[in-house]
Amino acid sequence: MQSESDIEICTRLEDASGAFYGAVIPPLYGNSLFVFPTVEEYIQARKEEHRHYVYWRGTNPTVEIAERKLAALERGESCKLFASGMAALTAALLGSLRAGDHVVCICHVYEETKKLLHYLNKFGISYTMTSSVSLPDIEAAARPETKLVLLESPTSFTFRLVDLEGVVRLAKDRGFKTIIDNTWATPLYQKPLPAGIDLAVHSVSKYLGGHSDLVGGAVIGSSRELESLFYQEYLLLGAALAPYEAGQLLKGLRTLPLRMEAHRRNALEVAEFLERHPAVARVNHPGLPSHPDYKLALKQMSGTTGLFSFELNEASFETVARVINRLQRFQIGVSWGSFESLVLSPNEGTNEEQLLSEGISPGLIRLSIGLEDTEALIRDLDQALSGA
Ligand SMILES: Cc1ncc(COP(=O)(O)O)c(C=O)c1O
Known part of the structure; x- marks a missing residue:
């Protein structure tokens, strides 16, 4: 079967099964919790909360529709939507790192990203900013304890590009995980996951929302990674996107x-x-x-x-x-x-x-x-x- 094009993903109607009475846009599910007919069904849902609707801090039908759309656009298996781009990046970093780990971060990333890495020092996570976007300079910034290469391409303010294929090769060689802030290009113009990057992070407050009426963030990657992120950083840090914002995001994605x-x-x-x-x-x-x-x-x-x-x-x-x-x-x-x-x-x-x-x-x-x-x-x- 031919895969859906980006335009089809953005404009498709969501009510394929008729669950929304033919509503041309999906309803906003504003309920904070879901109830269960039996104790057994409740226990089963809690065990697999990433697949069931239990509580809006974890899953919500409106948010989930937006998550599916973004995952499809980015050609990733799974997506979680957060209350801001910074919340998404924080979760992606905390899910990837532990005390003692070192991060190589590309120079000229978004200022708050740099501040976040600095903040993580207090939990025993260190970082080095590269001196340029070149592969040799990225490699030179690595240490024996490096776990992660954090990218933004193009970079903020200077708009230099990182050679994604080269970084993926280096990362596979050295066993580094890779995360990219893909906000600038949007999944329409750059697809880092099929190129071998592990996680794509977005501020959906920018083009994806597109109307200056929404703050949110996304992490997209494999189902395995996102499931682990869900039970730890998503449910525990609690920075879930609200359904109203997911509705705004869906409206933005259509155009x-x-x-x-x-x-x-x-x-x-x-x-x-x-x-x-x-x-x-x-x-x-x-x-x-x-x-x-x-x-x-x-x-x-x-x-x-x-x-x-x-x-x-x-x-x-x-x-x-x-x-x-x-x-x-x-x-x-x-x-x-x-x-x-x-x-x-x-x-x-x-x-x-x-x-x-x-x-x-x-x-x-x-x-x-x-x-x-x-x-x-x-x-x-x-x-x-x-x-x-
Ligand atoms: C490249 C980039 N990444 C991430 C962020 C943070 O996103 P948010 O403001 O949604 O937390 C911004 C915000 O300006 C940004 O420019």
């Missing part, structure tokens, strides 16, 4: 392929404009032929998305702030991946030395390109850059 195509096209147009602008030193967008990982992007991703950065010739906080403050069609705010265009810089005026030491230009500005009229966004960027 994911359409939205991603628009984000891809719009962002590429804006990036090409910025690359030609005299005030811009460099554009960090893996869909541009000038990007150092352009060929790798073509090989391991089937598309690019709306989040990228550019660097000003004049790399000072004052100029960065002037450009951002002049923008009228880009809102200043955290997060990304929704219909509205956003702008941010990691330069906060007091951390320029720190940024330079991490290989990040103090003139870097990050854009999340939304679904607006691209011409208007480009005109806005032009006036902000020219006037500043």
Whole structure:
């Protein structure tokens, strides 16, 4: 049988068996618990709680529909949805590590990911950030006690790519587990699990939800891994996604392929404009032929998305702030991946030395390109850059 395409997975109706009376979208099951006709059935359900509806901290029919959809999109066997991307990452790390273990983490990951690894020091888990995205530098960061390689590709702010095939080879060779934060590419444009990565983690607060009305996270991988995660980190840490948020996520997923195509096209147009602008030193967008990982992007991703950065010739906080403050069609705010265009810089005026030491230009500005009229966004960027 031919497997379902991504578009079919996103748009399929959920009521195949008629259990929802033909409702075109699944109902929100807002009940916190389920009741049982007999003690025996209750005991059986508790024994296999990952397969039965018992209590919303573990399983919920609405959440489960979203989990199945995400697992299918990522080509994984199983998925659990969490209350945030950070909760998902925390569970994936705690489920993979114990005291004494060491993590190799790719440089320029999401800032909170780095802070989480630092926090885990207090439980006897250590980590090393790689000095670049290259395979030799990843290998050089490993120690005899390394258990896990934690990836984000593309990386945050700098948008460099990690060679996933190379990391999988290295990990199999050395017995490391691999986890990737696949939020940027979405499962539509990058499928790390068939490439051999063990777990994919997402913040569904970004493109997967897509409407800035939801915070959630996902861990996707093999049934065996996810079953163990369910009974330990999921049930015990208790950061389950609520059914209302799962409903919002399902709504977002229906239009994911359409939205991603628009984000891809719009962002590429804006990036090409910025690359030609005299005030811009460099554009960090893996869909541009000038990007150092352009060929790798073509090989391991089937598309690019709306989040990228550019660097000003004049790399000072004052100029960065002037450009951002002049923008009228880009809102200043955290997060990304929704219909509205956003702008941010990691330069906060007091951390320029720190940024330079991490290989990040103090003139870097990050854009999340939304679904607006691209011409208007480009005109806005032009006036902000020219006037500043
Ligand atoms: C790449 C990446 N991963 C994970 C997260 C964390 O997700 P959440 O905010 O849903 O906890 C973010 C949030 O901005 C992110 O940018």
